[in-house]
Structures are given as structure tokens and as C-alpha cells.
Amino acid sequence: MAHLVQQLQHRWQTLPIRGRGMLILAIPVTCLFTALLAFAWLKASSVEDETWVQHTQNVRLETKRLLNALLDAETGVRGYGLTQREAFLTPYHQSRSVIPEAIDRLEQLVRDSPQQSDRLQTIQSLVDENLAILQQKITLQRELKRIRGGTDTLVPVAALYDWLEEGKVVMDEARFAIDRFAQTEEELFTARRAHLDFYRQVTWIVLCVLGVIGTLGAIFAVHLFYQLEQELANREHRLRATNQQLETACDQLQRFTANASHELRAPLAAVLSNAQVGLMDLDDLSDEGEEAPKLLRKKLEKIVTLTKQMSALVGELLFLARHEGLLAAEALKPVDLRELLSNLWIDWLPQAKAHQLQLTSHLTDVSATVNADINLLRQAIANLLSNACRYTPAGGSIELRLLTDRQQALIQVQDTGIGIPPEALPHVFERFYRVDAKRSKASGGFGLGLAIAQQIVQAHGGEMHVSSVVSQGTLFQIALPLGSVVQETAVTAK
Ligand code: ADP
Numbered sequence: 001m002a003h004l005v006q007q008l009q010h011r012w013q014t015l016p017i018r019g020r021g022m023l024i025l026a027i028p029v030t031c032l033f034t035a036l037l038a039f040a041w042l043k044a045s046s047v048e049d050e051t052w053v054q055h056t057q058n059v060r061l062e063t064k065r066l067l068n069a070l071l072d073a074e075t076g077v078r079g080y081g082l083t084q085r086e087a088f089l090t091p092y093h094q095s096r097s098v099i100p101e102a103i104d105r106l107e108q109l110v111r112d113s114p115q116q117s118d119r120l121q122t123i124q125s126l127v128d129e130n131l132a133i134l135q136q137k138i139t140l141q142r143e144l145k146r147i148r149g150g151t152d153t154l155v156p157v158a159a160l161y162d163w164l165e166e167g168k169v170v171m172d173e174a175r176f177a178i179d180r181f182a183q184t185e186e187e188l189f190t191a192r193r194a195h196l197d198f199y200r201q202v203t204w205i206v207l208c209v210l211g212v213i214g215t216l217g218a219i220f221a222v223h224l225f226y227q228l229e230q231e232l233a234n235r236e237h238r239l240r241a242t243n244q245q246l247e248t249a250c251d252q253l254q255r256f257t258a259n260a261s262h263e264l265r266a267p268l269a270a271v272l273s274n275a276q277v278g279l280m281d282l283d284d285l286s287d288e289g290e291e292a293p294k295l296l297r298k299k300l301e302k303i304v305t306l307t308k309q310m311s312a313l314v315g316e317l318l319f320l321a322r323h324e325g326l327l328a329a330e331a332l333k334p335v336d337l338r339e340l341l342s343n344l345w346i347d348w349l350p351q352a353k354a355h356q357l358q359l360t361s362h363l364t365d366v367s368a369t370v371n372a373d374i375n376l377l378r379q380a381i382a383n384l385l386s387n388a389c390r391y392t393p394a395g396g397s398i399e400l401r402l403l404t405d406r407q408q409a410l411i412q413v414q415d416t417g418i419g420i421p422p423e424a425l426p427h428v429f430e431r432f433y434r435v436d437a438k439r440s441k442a443s444g445g446f447g448l449g450l451a452i453a454q455q456i457v458q459a460h461g462g463e464m465h466v467s468s469v470v471s472q473g474t475l476f477q478i479a480l481p482l483g484s485v486v487q488e489t490a491v492t493a494k
Contacts, residue, residue, distance in 0.1 A: 012224075020228055027221040031214035038210060042203040049196040056189040059109045059116075063182045066102040067175070069095040070127060074171060077134045084145055092134065099127055119181045126174035133167035252431070259432035263313055263446055267306045274302045316448045320431065320455060327459045332371040334483050337409050338363050340378065341402050348385045348400075356394035359385075363402040368409045371483040372460050380456040383449040384413040384476045390445070391474070392417030404482065408462075411478040419470040428466060429454045453478075 012020065073095035079088030103124050110116035278299040345361040352359035370377075381400075388398045392415040401412040420428060424435045434447040454464045457478050468474035 017228070017232070020224070024221050024224045024228065027217045027224075028214070031210070031217040035207070035210040035214055038206050039203070042199060042206060046196060046199045046203060049192060049199055053189065053192045053196055055109065056185055056192055059106065059185045060182065060189060062102050062106050062109065063178060063185060066099060066106065066123075066127070067178050067182075069098040069102060070130065070171075070174060070178075073099070073131065073134055074167075077137055081137065081141055084141065089138065092138070096131065099131065103127065116181065116184060119177060119184070123174065123177045123181060126170060126177055129170050130167065130174050133170060137167070256431050259447075260317060263432065264310065267310045267313075271303055271306045271310070274299045274306070278303070313446050313448075316446065316452060319452055320448065326461060327373060327376075331373050332460075333374065334369045335372045335374045335377060337368040337370060337402055337411065337480075340374065341381070341400060341411065344378065344381055344385065345400050348382075348389075351385075351389055352398060355389050355392070357389060357392055358397040359400070360397065361400040361402075364404050366404060368402060368404045369483045370409055370460070370480045372480070376456045377460070380453040380478065381411060381413070383453040384478075387445075387449060387476075388413055388415040388417065388474075391415070396473075408479045408481055411480070412475060414473060414475040416473040419472055419474055420466070420468040421470055425466060425468060429464065 015023070072091035076089050076092035076095070080086070080092070103120070106120055107117070110120060278296055281296045281299060341361060341363055345359065349359055385398070385400070392398060396416040398416075399412070399414045401410075401414070403410040403412070420435055424433075427433045428435070429450050430447075431451040432447040433451075434445065453476075457464045457480070460480055462478060462480040465477045465479070466474065
């Protein structure tokens with residue numbers, strides 16, 4: 001079950017936003033339509049049932065009317081028989097018109113039921129027979145009255161009994177047939193009523209269930225909608241961040257291109273002017289005597305220096321372009337940082353001495369191995385040592401340190417140099433940035449050394465930090481993820 005839910009969630013996440021939006025809308029709409037359809041179907045069914053119930057009710061009423069009319073007719077004739085008064089025949093006369101009407105109506109009503117139609121036929125013939133007997137009785141009574149001539153002649157008791165018995169059998173048969181007919185209708189009525197009640201109950205239950213499903217569907221849809229909204233907000237946030245990054249990258253690229261062009265234009269102009277002057281000097285070579293070759297040599301040396309500078313600059317630019325992003329895993333090898341740093345310390349001692357600086361190193365006792373490209377890492381640390389030498393006045397000192405904590409190795413280069421002003425600190429890792437262009441130019445930098453060092457460190461998954469106080473000194477720190485576990489941290493001074 002949990003697996004299924006996970007699969008569904010995964011499917012949901014992979015659906016395009018538009019598809020998800022459509023589904024969210026589809027849930028309540030489907031619930032609503034299903035509810036309406038189910039309600040309409042149940043309503044139609046119950047309306048049909050109600051019609052049938054009403055129909056049966058009508059049959060029952062009509063049957064009652066028929067039976068009453070028949071009884072009235074008989075009672076009226078009996079009363080006439082006993083009293084010989086015409087007034088008693090009124091119900092009989094009324095019944096003679098009611099009975100055919102009732103039978104006609106019943107015929108219409110039970111047309112769809114062959115069994116009831118057959119019974120009605122039987123009832124009709126029995127009723128006709130009954131009415132014929134009653135009519136016969138009336139005729140006989142009238143005849144008798146005419147013969148005797150008296151209006152108040154009472155019927156003799158024996159004749160009365162005979163007379164009462166007459167037609168009883170037919171009357172009973174008719175009643176029995178009507179009862180049976182009515183009984184069937186009663187049963188139909190009960191069944192149809194039960195069916196109607198059942199449908200009403202089902203309608204309610206279905207409506208309640210659909211109501212619950214609809215509500216749950218709506219809640220679910222709201223939940224999905226909320227999720228979608230969150231995701232859209234996240235996406236928008238990410239897009240904005242990416243946009244910001246792209247804008248920053250574009251800005252940097254623009255500055256980089258502008259700076260690169262500027263940096264190349266200046267030495268190129270110098271190379272050109274030196275070459276042109278050198279050519280002129282060549283023309284004057286014969287006239288100037290001893291001085292000419294010396295001047296020419298100077299110009300050519302200048303060209304060589306400028307070309308070397310340009311070549312270094314192009315090399316650095318190429319380096320920056322080539323080592324963008326993280327390094328491939330196969331390019332990384334375990335590097336013992338203590339060994340690397342102690343070799344660098346030895347290599348840089350003469351340089352420090354030339355600048356009249358004291359270079360010391362403090363390296364941790366425990367092994368500190370990182371996965372790195374050793375040449376690139378050496379280059380990054382060398383750039384820091386070079387800056388420390390260039391921006392520390394004679395008599396100052398430089399410290400090269402290696403520390404470790406549980407997860408990373410920390411390489412620090414600290415000097416007692418001129419320092420960096422706080423407002424310049426956020427920019428020192430930017431390409432071509434120089435705190436003081438004139439001063440850096442004098443010391444031979446293009447403002448790319450720190451950018452290169454930072455790019456190398458980031459390519460190894462590490463970070464670079466700087467802290468500085470003007471006129472007191474600067475600390476650069478490289479943090480690299482350790483390649484193996486370090487047991488203990490200790491620092492020894494050399
Ligand atoms: P550059 O080749 O000009 O030295 P970097 O990228 O190496 O370029 O350094 C950028 C700027 O940061 C330098 O111009 C310099 O002003 C400043 N800087 C770098 N290292 C130091 C340091 N150790 N002490 C003082 N300023 C420094």
C-alpha cells in the first residue's frame with residue numbers, strides 16, 4: 001500500500017503543471033456530475049414508482065366504488081321489495097349508471113395486466129347478471145303490486161325469504177370476484193409502496209455517500225492545489241535565484257571581457273611602440289655609431305618583457321576558462337598536505353629572503369590527506385604566498401599553517417603586510433580586481449591571482465576566506481574536505 005502511494009506520488013510529481021491543474025479541477029467536477037447523475041437517475045426511478053403507486057391507488061378506489069354501487073343497488077331493491085316504495089329504488093338507479101362507469105375506468109386502468117383484465121371480465125359478467133336479477137325482481141314486484149292492487153300490501157314471510165334468497169349466489173360470486181381483484185391490487189400496492197420506500201432510502205444513502213465523497217474530493221483537491229501552489233512558488237523562487245545568478249554571471253563576464261581587453265591593449269600598445277621605435281633605431285643605426293645597438297637592445301628587451309607579461313596574462317585567462325566547475329573524480333589523487341606544504345615552504349624561503357621577510361610554517365602532526373590535483377593545489381597556495389611576499393613590507397613575517405578538524409583541512413597564509421581595507425574585502429576574489437591598481441601593477445599583478453586560487457579551491461569542493469586589518473596584516477584560509485579520517489589535531493612549529 002505504502003509502495004503504491006509512493007508510486008502515485010512519484011507519478012504526480014512527474015506530471016506537468018498543466019496536467020496536475022486539470023486533474024485538480026477534474027476531481028470536484030467529477031464528484032459533482034456523478035452526484036447529479038445519480039440523483040437524477042434515482043429521482044426518475046422514484047417518480048416512476050410514485051406513478052405506479054398512484055395508479056394502484058386509483059384501481060383500489062374504483063374497485064371500492066364498484067362494490068359499493070353493487071351493494072347499494074341490492075340494498076335498494078331489497079328495500080323496495082319490503083316496502084314497495086319507489087323511493088327505495090333511487091340507490092339502485094344511481095348504481096346502474098355508476099357501475100358501468102366504474103367498470104370502464106377499471107378496464108382502462110388494468111389494461112397492462114392481463115390477469116386483472118381477465119378477472120374484470122368475470123366481474124363484469126357477474127355484475128351484469130346481478131343487475132339483471134335485480135331488474136327482474138323489480139319487474140316481478142311491480143307486476144305483483146299491480147295484480148293485488150294495494151299499495152300497502154305486505155309481502156308474506158315465506159315469499160320474503162324466497163325473495164331474499166333469490167340472486168344471493170350470484171351476488172356472493174360477484175363479491176368474491178371483486179374481493180379477489182381488490183386483493184391483487186392491494187398486494188401490488190404494498191409491493192410498489194415498498195419499492196418506492198426502498199428507492200427513497202437508497203436515494204438518501206447515495207446522496208449522503210456522494211456528499212461525503214464530494215467533500216473529501218474537494219478537500220483533497222484543495223490539498224493538491226495548495227501543494228501545487230507551493231511548488232509553483234518554489235519554482236518561481238528558484239527561477240528568480242537562477243535569474244539573479246545569471247545576471248551576476250553576465251555582469252562578471254562583461255567586466256571580465258572589458259578588463260581582459262584593457263589589460264591586453266596596454267601591453268600590446270607598448271609592444272607596438274617599442275617595435276616601431278626599434279625599427280626607427282635600426283634605420284638610424286649607421287648614423288648613431290656606438291650608442292645605437294645598446295638602444296636597440298633596450299627596446300627589444302622591453303618587447304620581450306611585455307610579451308612575457310602578455311603571455312602570462314593569456315595563460316592565466318586560459319587557466320580560468322579551463323578550470324570552471326568541479327574537477328572530474330579521476331583527476332583527483334590523495335595528496336598529503338603536510339608534505340606539499342613543507343615542500344612549498346622550502347621552495348618559497350629564497351623568495352621571502354629576497355623580500356627581507358621571515359617565512360615560517362606550522363604544520364599539524366596528524367596526517368592530512370585530501371583528494372586533489374596536486375599541481376593545481378600547489379598553484380593556489382603559491383598565489384597566496386606570492387601575494388604575501390608582494391604586499392608585506394621588508395622586515396615583516398609570513399606564516400604558513402596547516403590545521404585539521406574532523407571533516408576538513410585548513411591551510412592558512414598569514415602575513416604582517418599592508419592589509420586590505422574592509423570595503424575591498426568582498427571584491428578581492430573577483431577577476432582583475434586590485435585594491436590599488438597602481439601599487440599592484442608595480443608589483444606585477446593583473447588582479448587574477450586570488451580569482452585563480454579561489455577557482456582551484458572551489459573545483460576541489462572547498463572554500464576560501466579572507467580576513468584583514470589595514471597596516472597589520474592579512475589572513476587567507478583554504479578549507480578542503482578531508483579524504484581520510486583524522487584522529488587528532490596538533491600543531492608543531494618549525
Ligand atoms: P594581484 O595579482 O594584483 O595581486 P590578486 O588577485 O592576487 O591580484 O589580488 C587582488 C588584490 O588583493 C591585490 O591587488 C591586492 O590589492 C590585494 N591583496 C591580495 N593579497 C594581499 C595581501 N596578502 N595583503 C594585502 N593585499 C592583498
